[in-house]
Every structure is written in C-alpha cells, then in structure tokens.
Amino acid sequence: MPLLFEEIDSQASPLGEISLRKRRIPVFGDRDIYEVKLGDEFLMSSMFVDAEEALSHLGLAAVQGDNLSVVVGGLGLGYTAVEALKDQRINELLVVDALATVIGWHKDELVPLGKILNADIRNRYVLGSFFDLATDPSAGFDPQHAGKKFDAILLDIDHSPTEFLNAANASFYTTENLSLMADQLKSNGVFAMWSQNLPEEHFEALLKTVFATVTSHVVSFYNPFQNSESTNSVYVCVKGE
Known part of the structure; x- marks a missing residue:
C-alpha cells in the first residue's frame, strides 16, 4: 500500500x-x-494547476509568429513550462529559477514533470533571480546570449503583485523596472503574469504605463477542500511596435 505521506527532499x-x-x-x-x-x-x-497552465495558454495565445523564444519565470512543479512546450511554435524555452534545489528536483526527476522537461530539447533551466535578470537588459535572461530579446515572458513567482514570496521582489513592480523587462521583449512581445487574487485595478493601471494593451483573465477551478469554485487571475500584456 502506498505511503499516505512522504517528504521527498528538504x-x-x-x-x-x-x-x-x-x-x-x-x-x-x-x-x-x-x-x-x-x-x-x-x-x-x-x-491546483489550472491557473499555472492557463498562464501559458493565455500568454502564448497573444503571441504572433513562429520559432518563438520564451522565458518562464518560476519553475515550481513545472506545470507552466510543460504547458508552454505544448505550443509547437516554441523553438526555445528558458525556465528561470533562483533555487538550485528546485531545478535539481526536475533534473533528478523527483517530480513527475521533470522527465517531460528533461526530454524536450527546447527546454533549458537557468539558475538565477528572475527579478535581477529582468531588470538588467544588457545581460538579460540567457547566459549564453547577452541582451537577447524574447517573444514572451511568463511570470509565476509572487503570490500577487502585492504579496511577495520575498519582500525584496516588491521593487520590481514599478514602471521603471517593468520597462527594463519589457526592453527584453521583441516588438509585439507578450508579458503574462499569474496572481492568486482577482485582477487589481491599480496593477492594471501600472501595467498600462508600460504596455500597449493589458487584459486580465479570471481563471476558475474546483477546490475540493472547500467544495466550491476558487479563482486566480492571469494578466496578459502586449508590447507595442
């Protein structure tokens, strides 16, 4: 009989x-x-992975063209990255995570989706702080190609634009730093971000200081612990020409 609980790694x-x-x-x-x-x-x-998968689906649906280069910020259990790779237009996917432990879980296939990511030659793990790389466009996200521009950046790290995994992340959510990240997008490139909360008007207004269009999506899913619907949101932003 399988164990009801196991701590795989700490x-x-x-x-x-x-x-x-x-x-x-x-x-x-x-x-x-x-x-x-x-x-x-x-x-x-x-x-609970519906919204993480929706981040890829909704973000990439807004991207034009083929042979796409895409960044995923935050590896987690791999659901956003694996969903992104279902888009056959993707030529390369860089998955950025600040924690070597999390990347190691996938490389060692301690999590189920590690095997899928490791087998896809389009996928590459990047160890580093998404927020540091996002605000340094001269270096950028790709350690092999400084200053490279991308078709889409998909972000799932903080709980919301106002609830941070690390308090230091708060400084990213400004016009200046979002603009530095947007400099790493191609013309008409897309920035999409997950949040555990419903869309927040003040954050939509902030995004509109940087991006030509901003659309907020509410993602609903069944929560068996509460026997009711729960909601997350995904912001999808398109850069101008």
Whole structure:
C-alpha cells in the first residue's frame, strides 16, 4: 500500500527551508499529490494547476509568429513550462529559477514533470533571480546570449503583485523596472503574469504605463477542500511596435 505521506527532499535555501512532499488523500482517489513548502508556507500543490497552465495558454495565445523564444519565470512543479512546450511554435524555452534545489528536483526527476522537461530539447533551466535578470537588459535572461530579446515572458513567482514570496521582489513592480523587462521583449512581445487574487485595478493601471494593451483573465477551478469554485487571475500584456 502506498505511503499516505512522504517528504521527498528538504534543503536550506536563501529564502528558508524548502521541501518537496508527496501525499495521498484517499477520498481524492488513487493519485499522488506533490507539494512544495517554503518554511511553513505552501507554495504549490499538484492539485491546483489550472491557473499555472492557463498562464501559458493565455500568454502564448497573444503571441504572433513562429520559432518563438520564451522565458518562464518560476519553475515550481513545472506545470507552466510543460504547458508552454505544448505550443509547437516554441523553438526555445528558458525556465528561470533562483533555487538550485528546485531545478535539481526536475533534473533528478523527483517530480513527475521533470522527465517531460528533461526530454524536450527546447527546454533549458537557468539558475538565477528572475527579478535581477529582468531588470538588467544588457545581460538579460540567457547566459549564453547577452541582451537577447524574447517573444514572451511568463511570470509565476509572487503570490500577487502585492504579496511577495520575498519582500525584496516588491521593487520590481514599478514602471521603471517593468520597462527594463519589457526592453527584453521583441516588438509585439507578450508579458503574462499569474496572481492568486482577482485582477487589481491599480496593477492594471501600472501595467498600462508600460504596455500597449493589458487584459486580465479570471481563471476558475474546483477546490475540493472547500467544495466550491476558487479563482486566480492571469494578466496578459502586449508590447507595442
């Protein structure tokens, strides 16, 4: 009989102790549920991935052209990256994460989607702070090609534009720093971002100081713990010419 709970790995990180766990909840059927925790805080669960997948689907739907170069900020359990790779227009995908531990879980295939990401030659892991790379366009996201421009940047790191995984991330959400990131997009390139909250008007207004168009999407999904619908949101922004 499978274990109902297993801690697969736990390591110190610059943000605190980060752990990967696997559990089974019999009432939810014969399935393994993977969870990532940072200290006492739950970062992600494989039970709730609809909005992470929608981030890729909605963001890439707004991108024009083929042979796309795309950045995913935040690896997590890999759902955003794997969903992005379903778009056959993608030529290369850079997945940026600040935690070597999380990248290691995928490279060592301790999480189910690691095998898919490792097998896709379009995928490349980049160890580094998304926010540092985003605000340094002369270097940029690709350590092999300084100053490279991308067709899309998909971001899923902070809980929302006002609730941060790390307090230092708050400085990213300004016209100046969003503009530095936008400099790394091609003409008509797309920036899309996940949030656990409903769309926030003040953040939409901020995005409009940088991008030609801003569209907010509400993503609804069933939450079995509450026996009701839950919502997240995805902001999709298109750069001008």
